[in-house]
Amino acid sequence: MHRSRSRLGRRSFLVGAGTGLGTAGLGLGATATATARPQAPAPVPSFAPGRPILFRGATVVTGDPRLGTRQNADVLVTGATIKAVGPRLAAPSNAVVVDGRDRILMPGMIDTHRHMWQTVLRGVGAEWTIANYFRFMYEEWGPYWRPEDVYAGNYLSMVEAINSGVTTSLDWSHALYTYEHAEAAADALFDSRGRARLAFGDISAGPQKWAVDGDVDRLLRARFSSKDQLVTLQLAWDPPGDPAFPERPAWEFARDRDLMVTQHAGVWDFSTDAGISILRDNGFLLPTNTYVHAGTLTDSAYRMIADSGGNVSISAESELNAGQGYPPTGKVREHGIPVSLSMDTSVWWSSDMFSAMRATLNADRGLDHQAAHAEGKTVINNDLRTEDVLHYATQGGADALGLGSKLGSITPGKLADLVMLRADTPSMVPLTNAVHQIVFQASRAEVDTVLVNGRVLKYGGALIAPDLKRATRLAEASRDHIRDKAGAQQWAAGQEPPPYQAA
Template sequence: MEEAKQTMPRDGQPIVFRDGVVVCMDRGHQLLSRADVLIQNGRIAAIGPALAAPTDCFAIDASNGIVMPGMVDTHRHLWQTAMRGYGADWTLTQYFVWYYLQWGKAFRPEDIYAGNLLGAVEAIDAGVTTTVDWSHGLQTIEHAEAAVDALESVPGRYMLAYGNIQQAPWEWATSPDFASFVNTQRSRANSNVALQIAFDVTGDPAFPERTAFEAARALGLAVTTHAGVWGATNDIGIQQMFDAGFMTPETVYVHAASLTADSYHRIAATGGSVSVSTESEESAGQGYPSTFRLREYGIPASLSNDTSVWWSGDLFSAMRATLGADRAMEHLEHHQREDTLTHCTLRAENVVEMATMGGARALGLDGEIGSLEVGKRADVVLVKNEASPAMFPLLNPYGHLAFQAQRADVHTVLIDGKMVKYENRLLGVDFTVVRRRIDTTIDHLQSTLGEDAWRQEMNPEIPEVRVINNPYTYTYDDTISRPSDAGRGANGVDHR
């Protein structure tokens, strides 16, 4: 049957990807070298070579490209996207001081909206179709409503993980206003925003976070928590959660980078999962990225970007960094035993799974998204860029996604079968509006801090570098001609 010749699909029109490498990420990790994916009524209708398609089908040439599931980011502070790159030279200490103690309270509801808007647009541009907005800047219900409004204005699938770093979780999570917000959001028809609750357990012997867990349970909300963060959250908090019965399969532990065996055993025993933010852990100081430990204890992992105040906003970078960190540790452990690693344990295929099905499982959405399977929601990404020399030859699809591809190579993005990016360009996004909102937020923050503080906070003091004294000295007898002298002028430059 001849397929429709159009520049763009109509709403509800069937779509077929033709002749691509299809990375299914299903239970058997089916990999098809030249196949089609048919989308009808917002779901995947068929997968296979040379599929028959309806006559009105919109065809996308996927040859020389990879068709994959939409990616899932399980931990991103979208509200901080307005500060992109500001904290590039921060440690976690500077992050805590800036957001928690000094300037996080300066963010108005409209600033939360601006950051969420830009962050959500950035996510879908990079093929991330589902994002957990770890939104711990919600000082008031008005801030929360602004966060939701921004997310609902951008096509995508979002989980608002409600948090408030300006108040204790046992205060805001138990308030009538918070319960009312939850009930109101749940009643909104056709919203693309679901809810979680986000707070940390500090290890206070009194375990004051208990009432926040109880509130979450009463409201039927899963909890996501920063666990195993050096100097902030530790094994005591995990033990408290475990003893109180608050560790569940729905719990997502972010980072889990500085825990002991007991904590990892508890996470594994209760069926939880870990969101690994490798770029963050490597740079900020939560602890060494934990994938090599998670394997030892049988704990499932997903990937996340954390915050654009430091790092990238795409899971290609997260996959790349995760493979690098895991392999570096594996090599180092072998070297310390005076041994040589000959085969890497973590493979490119594994991090692609973390970026797709790993995230879907963590959120309890693996029956709907995370893999390309007939009947699932059509969250589909085509990675293809005919203008990029890095996109050919396409030999190892998993390796290509993990080490070669980047956001500019995302050709097409479908969410629930609706096209939101095509031919490497976002659709329906007015960047003038987005930029205007971000500029307004930056102007507000700069004026609030003052020019001196703005510059100083962005450029923290550099510690003194002490060079180790060199015990070796080497001198030449000036009467002896050295081979290296030949061809050198008086200034030591080699003219040969």
């Protein structure tokens, strides 16, 4: 099997090649101070608004191809912005200095597809396929969500994301049955203090019915007058199936307002090449479109997406468990389609982007090995690399949301959405190759400090904002409401589907 893949972002995380920002060490130096840190938790410094923050002496995985990964480097944040990256930066007089020794500083991770409203039913669908999911979440239980349940799911999902080092999440919000539901979804995202994109959707009807009925415009006026705020708006619906294209008014609405559209495409026999062709024939295969999963398209559809400039969001844990199609990293790389990663829903999974990176690598490499073995060959060198999936989880996500010039790497001038990982834990010592270890060793347990827009939301392993206790109380109440509506028998049956069956 020969593949000629474009190297989207490859090498971005490699050690910088001398750019006037000081010499970068090659690996082992960062462990020198590993035993010096006291065990007692340090008091939280006063991160008052306006005080610059200087991270001192960290291993900085910038994700910026010009800067690479730098050992014992400093990062200065002023206001919402990354001001400087380099060795021994001068601390402004009122700066808070954060000790970066035994720490990795990396760009905040970005999840481009997450059904946050479902987080109140965390864990319920662990045994599900997509068939079980459609039955329970779309048909039977989904209609029970009230505005307060959407709020609870979104707020908890943002708590989880921020705690996990996911600084931007796209809320694929397809339970916005009324304006009040939409308002609740938006309010929860704003209240979290994290960065989010509300992707307005409604599974109860085709988008030509709800996108143009006034609610989206009303919400735009009420909550989204600026494009520079932490939470922004776009649209979410699935590709057309009918060549008559009844969804045209919705697509015209999106285009007229310059709103991006994300859609589940290439999802086994639920969404096929036909949807991509219909969009192309009607002029709506736009460069701003995101195609989620995209696992079962043919080369012809991948080529159309590539030619249009669109991008793909891969949810490898979801695709492999639920059956939307095989994670298409190989195919989309062959066609040069930009990739971001996502975690889909906490009904099965979590907002753990470390899992997303690992599952993506596992799926891609496993397929290559299987294909080679089928031909009696051995894969000598792996194709997809850790730096690729780290790029997908950071800059790839920023690019997919149209925020690539502002987010996705630790680059002076970009917004300060940063994650600091502990590198002195049993899972991380000795720190030898930060990119490799972020992808295959780190977990949410290592997420020490999280900044969004220059604001510290987690420090020393503890959340400062948003409020987990409040999220828990709200989510438990919503879970109980849905459980009561479902009834004991169906609630139990929904969690334990019958044994394996295919039809």
